[in-house]
Amino acid sequence: MRNDLFDSHPVILPPVADDTAIDHAPLAIAPEFRRDPVTGRWVIVAPERSLRPMSLVHAEPHHRANAERVVCPFCPGQEYDTPNEVLAYRPAGTDRDGPDWRLRVVPNKFPATRPTRGDPGRTSGGLFERFAAAGRHEVVVECPEHLPNPAQLPDDQFRDVFRAYRDRLIDLADDHTLSYAAVFKNVGAEAGASLGHTHSQIVATPLVPDVIRLELGGSGDYHTAHGRCVFCDVLEQERADGSRVIGETERMVAIAPFAPQFAYEVWVLPKAHASRYEAATGAMIGELAALMKRVVQGLDRVLAAPAYNWYLHTAPLRSAELPQYHWHFEIIPRTARPAGLEWGFGCFVTAVTPERAAADLRAALN
Amino acid sequence: MRNDLFDSHPVILPPVADDTAIDHAPLAIAPEFRRDPVTGRWVIVAPERSLRPMSLVHAEPHHRANAERVVCPFCPGQEYDTPNEVLAYRPAGTDRDGPDWRLRVVPNKFPATRPTRGDPGRTSGGLFERFAAAGRHEVVVECPEHLPNPAQLPDDQFRDVFRAYRDRLIDLADDHTLSYAAVFKNVGAEAGASLGHTHSQIVATPLVPDVIRLELGGSGDYHTAHGRCVFCDVLEQERADGSRVIGETERMVAIAPFAPQFAYEVWVLPKAHASRYEAATGAMIGELAALMKRVVQGLDRVLAAPAYNWYLHTAPLRSAELPQYHWHFEIIPRTARPAGLEWGFGCFVTAVTPERAAADLRAALN
Numbered sequence: 001m002r003n004d005l006f007d008s009h010p011v012i013l014p015p016v017a018d019d020t021a022i023d024h025a026p027l028a029i030a031p032e033f034r035r036d037p038v039t040g041r042w043v044i045v046a047p048e049r050s051l052r053p054m055s056l057v058h059a060e061p062h063h064r065a066n067a068e069r070v071v072c073p074f075c076p077g078q079e080y081d082t083p084n085e086v087l088a089y090r091p092a093g094t095d096r097d098g099p100d101w102r103l104r105v106v107p108n109k110f111p112a113t114r115p116t117r118g119d120p121g122r123t124s125g126g127l128f129e130r131f132a133a134a135g136r137h138e139v140v141v142e143c144p145e146h147l148p149n150p151a152q153l154p155d156d157q158f159r160d161v162f163r164a165y166r167d168r169l170i171d172l173a174d175d176h177t178l179s180y181a182a183v184f185k186n187v188g189a190e191a192g193a194s195l196g197h198t199h200s201q202i203v204a205t206p207l208v209p210d211v212i213r214l215e216l217g218g219s220g221d222y223h224t225a226h227g228r229c230v231f232c233d234v235l236e237q238e239r240a241d242g243s244r245v246i247g248e249t250e251r252m253v254a255i256a257p258f259a260p261q262f263a264y265e266v267w268v269l270p271k272a273h274a275s276r277y278e279a280a281t282g283a284m285i286g287e288l289a290a291l292m293k294r295v296v297q298g299l300d301r302v303l304a305a306p307a308y309n310w311y312l313h314t315a316p317l318r319s320a321e322l323p324q325y326h327w328h329f330e331i332i333p334r335t336a337r338p339a340g341l342e343w344g345f346g347c348f349v350t351a352v353t354p355e356r357a358a359a360d361l362r363a364a365l366n
Numbered sequence: 367m368r369n370d371l372f373d374s375h376p377v378i379l380p381p382v383a384d385d386t387a388i389d390h391a392p393l394a395i396a397p398e399f400r401r402d403p404v405t406g407r408w409v410i411v412a413p414e415r416s417l418r419p420m421s422l423v424h425a426e427p428h429h430r431a432n433a434e435r436v437v438c439p440f441c442p443g444q445e446y447d448t449p450n451e452v453l454a455y456r457p458a459g460t461d462r463d464g465p466d467w468r469l470r471v472v473p474n475k476f477p478a479t480r481p482t483r484g485d486p487g488r489t490s491g492g493l494f495e496r497f498a499a500a501g502r503h504e505v506v507v508e509c510p511e512h513l514p515n516p517a518q519l520p521d522d523q524f525r526d527v528f529r530a531y532r533d534r535l536i537d538l539a540d541d542h543t544l545s546y547a548a549v550f551k552n553v554g555a556e557a558g559a560s561l562g563h564t565h566s567q568i569v570a571t572p573l574v575p576d577v578i579r580l581e582l583g584g585s586g587d588y589h590t591a592h593g594r595c596v597f598c599d600v601l602e603q604e605r606a607d608g609s610r611v612i613g614e615t616e617r618m619v620a621i622a623p624f625a626p627q628f629a630y631e632v633w634v635l636p637k638a639h640a641s642r643y644e645a646a647t648g649a650m651i652g653e654l655a656a657l658m659k660r661v662v663q664g665l666d667r668v669l670a671a672p673a674y675n676w677y678l679h680t681a682p683l684r685s686a687e688l689p690q691y692h693w694h695f696e697i698i699p700r701t702a703r704p705a706g707l708e709w710g711f712g713c714f715v716t717a718v719t720p721e722r723a724a725a726d727l728r729a730a731l732n
Contacts, residue, residue: 034625038596039577039584043625044715047722112707112715127596127603128624182713184706192705201706209711211405218405230404230493237493258494259400259409311710332709339558340550340567341478343698344677345575347548349410349478356413 031112031133033207042207044133046112073109074141074197076101083107086138087167089160103160104141105168105202111137113205133205135178140164140200148196149305150187151297159289161200165312166285168202169278173317178204180212180316188307190334208316215313216325223324231326232273234258239271244354246361247294249287254295256354256361261342263352264303266295266331266361275322277314292329298364299333308333397478397499399573408573410499412478439475440507440563442467449473452504453533455526469526470507471534471568477503479571499571501544506530506566514562515671516553517663525655527566531678532651534568535644539683544570546578546682554673556700574682581679582691589690597692598639600624605637610720612727613660615653620661622720622727627708629718630669632661632697632727641691643680658695664730665699674699 031046073081076099085097087105094100107114113135142161143153150158165183172181181204186193208216222230238244238255246254246266254268268291270284280288292310299306314327341347397412439447442465451463453471460466473480479501508527509519516524531549538547547570552559574582588596604610604621612620612632620634634657636650646654658676665672680693707713 036623036625037600038588039580041580041625041627042713043627044713045626045719046715047717047719127599182707182711184710186705190703192703192708203707203713205713209713211710211712214405214407214712222404234403234493257402259402259407260411261407261409309706309709311706313710330710337556337558339552340675340677341548341569342558343675344550344577344679344696345548346577346580347408347410347569347571347575349412351413353411353413 030116031114032130033133033205035129037127037129041210044112046133072146072195072197074139074195074199075146076144079104081109082139082141083109087164087171089164099144101144102157103143103164105138105164106141108137108139108201112203113137135203135205136172136175136181137204138168138202140168140202142198142200146197148187148198149300150185150198151293151300153198153293155290155293158293159286162285162289162292163282165200165202166278166280169314169317172202172204173278175204176318177206178317179206180204180208182209182212182311183314184309184311186307186309188334190307191309191332193307204317212313212316216315216322219324219326229273229324229326231269231328235269235271244358246298246358247291247365249291251284252287252291254291254361256358258354260350260354260357261348262332263335263350264299264306264333264357264361265350265354266299266357267328268292268295268331269326269328273323274327275315275325276319277312277327279321280327288329292331294365295331295361298361299331301364302360303333303335306333306335396482397480398496399499399571401495403493403495407576410478412499438512438561438563440505440561440565441512442510445470447475448505448507449475453530453537455530465510467510468523469509469530471504471530472507474503474505474567478569479503501569501571502538502541502547504534504568504570506534506568508564508566512563514553514564515666516551516564517659517666519564519659521656521659524659525652528651528655528658529648531566531568532644532646535680535683538568538570539644541570542684543572544683545572546570546574548575548578548677549680550675550677552673552675554700556673557675557698559673570683578679578682582681582688585690585692595639595690595692597635597694601635601637610724612664612724613657613731615657617650618653618657620657620727622724624720626716626720626723627714628698629701629716630665630672630699630723630727631716631720632665632723633694634658634661634697635692635694639689640693641681641688642685643678643693645687646693654695658697660731661697661727664727665697667730668726669699669701672699672701 031044033042034045035042071078079097083106085104085106088101089103090101113133114137116132116134140161142150143157169181172178181202183200183202185200219230235253244256244258246256251271252268253271254266257265257267268288299308308331310329310331312329315322315325341349397410399408400411401408437444445463449472451470451472454467455469456467479499480503482498482500506527508516509523535547538544547568549566549568551566585596601619610622610624612622617637618634619637620632623631623633634654665674674697676695676697678695681688681691707715
């Protein structure tokens with residue numbers, strides 16, 4: 001472990017202005033947003049995503065095995081195999097895109113969205129609405145070591161992942177063509193990871209994603225009706241009741257949500273109202289990382305090292321502090337495969353109550 | 367194959383009135399609907415679902431292997447192992463719940479929803495809204511033969527599956543506590559199937575599922591603005607353009623939708639406006655089945671026997687004919703694992719354009 005790099009200085013680079021800074025050849029079919037004419041849902045059609053390397057295969061449900069790896073593009077010495085870094089935690093005086101980094105953020109070589117020059121060519125409406133999927137797609141390489149499981153990271157490296165999320169959100173907000181930056185992590189092939197070197201992703205787009213719009217809408221309605229933040233009210237009731245509380249620190253709390261979409265779903269939220277992750281202090285991020293690490297270690301114990309995703313729900317870029325919204329992380333272990341009822345109808349069935357999940361995780365955390 | 371049973375008569379049984387007709391012991395924790403206090407999404411928490419037999423395992427992505435099967439509860443001779451049938455296509459004069467059936471619909475032994483006596487105990491609101499998951503959860507056992515792949519069914523048996531869907535919708539509409547019947551099929555473990563004997567499921571609930579509400583809302587807005595059915599307008603443009611049309615019969619058409627959530631997603635729709643599947647004629651169901659079978663055989667060829675789901679989107683139970691809605695089937699092969707961006711943000715990324723998918727499937731169908 002490279003604890004000697006603990007005190008390295010972050011190097012924040014200016015945003016990429018146009019295609020010329022991206023070191024991949026232009027492809028015939030650029031990614032585009034398309035809108036479903038019935039539901040209004042936006043999807044991304046990104047043919048070049050099919051070119052990306054897949055060292056994890058479908059038949060490998062967990063994140064432990066990666067024996068078929070030959071050369072990992074995220075390992076030190078392979079920096080030439082990724083686009084130029086946009087953020088690195090590395091000792092002062094070391095070279096950009098050279099080795100000796102402790103954490104590195106690079107544009108995704110096989111992006112779902114990417115910078116475009118000028119107007120993204122949005123069509124004016126009609127049944128079949130589409131426009132270029134302008135935006136950024138970045139990869140947070142969380143450590144130099146080829147570790148598949150983030151719970152193996154020492155506390156300081158684990159914490160730096162959450163610092164990097166904040167640093168990138170602050171930087172991406174400077175690009176006024178972007179409205180939202182979706183931060184997420186896939187652990188294990190079953191959860192969608194294609195490479196076994198622990199990493200996160202950031203997809204920044206001109207559209208606010210549907211799930212965030214749904215949360216903003218629901219919490220906005222609640223605030224209009226009650227004058228309060230629905231997340232704050234939920235937390236007050238959860239902490240008074242206790243049956244779905246998994247663990248807490250001074251500033252943060254982890255709960256099993258009342259109406260989970262998946263068994264052992266966990267939310268981690270700040271106790272005090274806060275809509276913007278960018279505004280989180282170093283102390284909060286330290287506590288967040290400590291609690292997140294305990295939660296994923298607990299999931300590893302209770303569910304035998306499951307594949308999982310985590311994602312940050314925060315306010316859109318450049319929002320003012322919103323009275324109705326409350327940033328939080330959601331952690332979703334892949335305990336069951338969603339099937340026709342979930343995909344076809346949006347109706348999620350879980351076979352584990354959140355009260356049972358919270359009890360199991362509380363026991364595993366202590 | 368039991369073609370000698372082709373002319374068997376359907377036996378439609380009266381709806382189950384209460385728990386006493388369900389032959390499983392009451393369990394301590396009944397399934398319940400819970401509403402997420404932020405988004406308003408309803409989920410089902412059904413602890414008894416965790417008791418169901420799983421003869422397909424996570425590491426088995428396709429539907430071909432089922433070597434570990436010992437006794438299949440859906441095979442003839444095992445009728446005692448399922449609750450009493452609510453519909454069967456069997457020769458006149460044969461016994462209910464005896465052998466000699468050609469297709470059989472039974473309540474799910476491990477239901478996500480189930481009949482309750484009287485008032486389901488709905489709470490009056492508040493942050494944590496919940497009520498008993500009253501409803502029905504049925505299994506359509508599509509053939510006596512232990513076949514994993516529905517494309518192996520002879521044409522007449524394949525068609526009877528779609529007749530059974532209609533017969534059950536008509537019957538379930540008589541229960542005025544139910545608002546919607548979700549009909550779907552999981553093929554292969556990757557798509558959520560837990561048993562390898564080809565079967566479909568019907569989950570009928572007092573709530574209209576979120577995806578259907580979204581479609582009814584979007585198509586309703588379109589109808590208000592334009593006075594036309596958005597699906598009819600889409601079909602007109604698709605058939606004029608042709609690039610996303612996969613195949614058609616006199617009355618039915620299969621397309622790759624403009625904004626798919628998954629690669630090789632297919633929709634099959636009637637050409638003429640129709641909102642209620644229950645009203646489909648025998649001729650339409652015959653053409654629907656013929657086209658659906660060609661499509662799944664095409665997917666088997668193009669994607670090497672993938673796992674997939676199909677589901678029927680139709681109007682709520684007891685709807686009048688709706689001018690804005692258009693029933694259809696969606697078929698979703700499991701070509702990629704949704705990951706953090708899809709789960710966390712509702713943003714679906716596909717690496718195959720629907721134009722390419724349609725071209726591949728057209729070639730495979732012809």
